Each structure stands twice: as structure tokens, then as C-alpha cells.
Amino acid sequence: MHTIPSQLQHGPFTRADAARAGVTSRMLQGRRFVRLHHCVWRVTSYNMTEDDWITAARLALPPAAHLTGLTRLQQLGLDFGPRRPIRFVVQGDLHLDLDGVFLHRTRQLAPTDEVGVTVAAAYLSYCAHARVIDAIKVGDWLLHGGHTTVDEIHALALSGLWRHGADEALWILEHLDVRSRSLMESELRPILTFAGLPKPEVNVAVPVGEDITLIGDLVYRAWLTVVEYEGSHHQEDRLQYNADLDRYALFRSADQQYVQVTKERIARPKILVGEVYRTLLKGGYDGPPPTFETQWQLLFRSVSVAVGPRRDRIRRSAPRGAVS
Known part of the structure; x- marks a missing residue:
């Protein structure tokens, strides 16, 4: 049995590549090779990455x-x-x-x-x-x-x-x-605004003491409310967890309300909107309550x-x- 040329062992290749390496079309039909697309192959033992699949498509x-x-x-x-x-x-x-x-x-x-x-x-x-x-x-x-x-x-x-x-x-x-710094922050913001709540400021400084400011994810300055997204690393990283304890203590000392949001809570968006709304009310918000009608429904449909x-x-x- 012929050894497979090394240049064919590290990703997808064309039939022309195989021919130049001395591998015939008949050999490509054997168990040691897998056809990906017309005239594009890989060796059976090679595990394709996402970039490899794109390369294979380019070759075809x-x-x-x-x-x-x-x-x-x-x-x-x-x-x-x-x-x-x-x-x-x-x-x-x-x-x-x-x-x-x-x-x-x-x-x-x-x-x-x-x-x-x-x-x-x-x-x-x-x-x-x-x-x-x-x-x-x-x-x-x-x-x-x-x-x-x-x-x-x-x-x-x-x-x-x-x-x-x-x-x-x-x-x-x-x-x-x-200014949005993460995909989940960007999911959280329209969940609030498409329900009719005011548009928050994004990642802006919030004063919490003399010469001390914190950056809030979504900030309702007029109603002393911050909405914070907590990724899983906030719970798994002990340094981050303890830093968060200090952070929220500073918010409380400055009478700054906050709502902590996780991925699981975003998965129940109406309940989340209701909690933010009630927190805004405590801060003096007197605007309309959230609604889950036409605008809200558009959020989960195609842009078209x-x-x-x-x-x-x-x-x-x-x-x-x-x-x-």
C-alpha cells in the first residue's frame, strides 16, 4: 500500500492536487479518502475544522x-x-x-x-x-x-x-x-426598548462616590437604575465574583438601583421587562408600562x-x- 503524500494529509485537496502528488483517481476511490465535493477530497483520518469546510467549498x-x-x-x-x-x-x-x-x-x-x-x-x-x-x-x-x-x-x-x-x-x-460590548448586552437592550421602555445609555460612567465611578451596562440615569448583564464568568471566576460584590455594594451606597440579568433570565424576556419596569417605578419613572404587542413581536421576526x-x-x- 502506497503511503499517502504528506501534502494531502492536512486538509481538503482537489483531484488535480492528488494527481500532482502521485495519487490516481482510482486510488481516491479507496477507503483512505473521502469525497467532500465534486473533485474535492480529504484523507479519511483527517478531522475537518470549520475553516477546512470553507476551504473545501472554495476549491469546488x-x-x-x-x-x-x-x-x-x-x-x-x-x-x-x-x-x-x-x-x-x-x-x-x-x-x-x-x-x-x-x-x-x-x-x-x-x-x-x-x-x-x-x-x-x-x-x-x-x-x-x-x-x-x-x-x-x-x-x-x-x-x-x-x-x-x-x-x-x-x-x-x-x-x-x-x-x-x-x-x-x-x-x-x-x-x-x-458602545455595546457583548452580544448578550446587545440582546438585552432591544428586549427593553421594543417593549416600550425608555432607551438606556450604554456603557457609561455612573458616579457612586467622591471621585469614584463605575461603568454601567445599561443606565437609566434619570431614575437611578442600572441594568447589568452577568455572564457565566461572573459566577465561575472567584476574583470576578468578589469584584462584583464590591461593585454592587458601591451601587447601594450611592442609592443606585440595579437589576442583575443572566442568560437564563434573558430567556424569559417578558418577566425580565417587568422587573426592570418595576425598578424604574421605584426610581420615579412615570412613563407608560411595557407592552408586548406589534413592536415587541417584530423583535423576534425577520427584519424583512x-x-x-x-x-x-x-x-x-x-x-x-x-x-x-
Whole structure:
């Protein structure tokens, strides 16, 4: 039995790569190799990473195909959302059926970079299919990380309103906040505002004593209320746990109300909204109570539902024959 060449043992490869390494098509049919896509293989003993699956898809697609949507954003380090299907876009009417890959087609390709379409373009594509709450979380993450800007997204969307996701991205922009420091903070904020509670300040200084300030996650300054998200590390890391005890003691000494929120409490959003509302009342809030009607329901539906039927929007400026 021939030894498998080392250059084929560390990831996916094409049939042409195999041939150059001395592995014939007949040998590829044996048990030591697994077919991933047409003309793309791996050795049976190799465990594929997520990056390997993207590489395999690239090898099976023409060079003109570019990463897009959530897959492109995950390449930035975004740890959110499904990894399948892997999303590519290609200019032209190319039809390929690859397992675990979704190939978008367009007559006018969005701007690209060395990874795929640009981050702003990928966000437009994501917004075309995402729920409102998820588009806010991902948008906040992109802005806070400096991966794109509101102006970049806005300009790209306006330059081609016919594109899938352009109107959706424009609609979502007013709900984003560059100051949000985590995905869960970005989930917590719209849960409160889409229920009709006031919009809080995000990650701002809260005075708690002479020359002492703390940064509050979501701050209702007028009603002396802070809403704090506590990730699991706040409970598992003893140093963090004890620092939190000191932190909340300072809040109490300054008569600063606070609501502590965990992932489990976010999973029961109506109950959470009610607790924040009651805390605001104690601080003197006299605004309307939360409501869980139309605006609230939109939060958990797609952005496209919020902006209305695409057929009524696409007629504005679609170039002839454009698809996306």
C-alpha cells in the first residue's frame, strides 16, 4: 500500500492536487479518502475544522465566488449563528449544488476584499434573512469591533436599494449602538426598548462616590437604575465574583438601583421587562408600562417583515435583470 503524500494529509485537496502528488483517481476511490465535493477530497483520518469546510467549498467553486452573509462575518471572529450553510455569492447565472453550501447569484457583485465581499456588504446580505434581534446583536458587534461603520453600511445600502438586505440594513441602523460590548448586552437592550421602555445609555460612567465611578451596562440615569448583564464568568471566576460584590455594594451606597440579568433570565424576556419596569417605578419613572404587542413581536421576526414586502421596494432602482 502506497503511503499517502504528506501534502494531502492536512486538509481538503482537489483531484488535480492528488494527481500532482502521485495519487490516481482510482486510488481516491479507496477507503483512505473521502469525497467532500465534486473533485474535492480529504484523507479519511483527517478531522475537518470549520475553516477546512470553507476551504473545501472554495476549491469546488470558481474563483469568482466570494464569501458572503453570516459566513463572511464569522471569519472576523463572530461566535454566533449557524455554520451551515456556508454562504457564497457569485456574479452571473451559475448553478452549482454543493452539500452544505448556499450559492447566491447576482448580476452586480457587491464590493469585495481579500476574504469575500466587504463586511458592510456581508451585513446587508445577513439582514435580508435575520431576525431583528439577531441583526441588532451582529450589527452592534461589528460596529464595536471596528469592522465596519454606520456610514459604510448606509452608503452601500443606498447605492443599491435593489439588493437583498439593503432596506433591511437601513431600517436596523437606528437600533444599533457602537458602545455595546457583548452580544448578550446587545440582546438585552432591544428586549427593553421594543417593549416600550425608555432607551438606556450604554456603557457609561455612573458616579457612586467622591471621585469614584463605575461603568454601567445599561443606565437609566434619570431614575437611578442600572441594568447589568452577568455572564457565566461572573459566577465561575472567584476574583470576578468578589469584584462584583464590591461593585454592587458601591451601587447601594450611592442609592443606585440595579437589576442583575443572566442568560437564563434573558430567556424569559417578558418577566425580565417587568422587573426592570418595576425598578424604574421605584426610581420615579412615570412613563407608560411595557407592552408586548406589534413592536415587541417584530423583535423576534425577520427584519424583512419589519420593512414590508420586497416586491413593493425593489421597483425603485433595480438594474435590469438584477438578482441577489
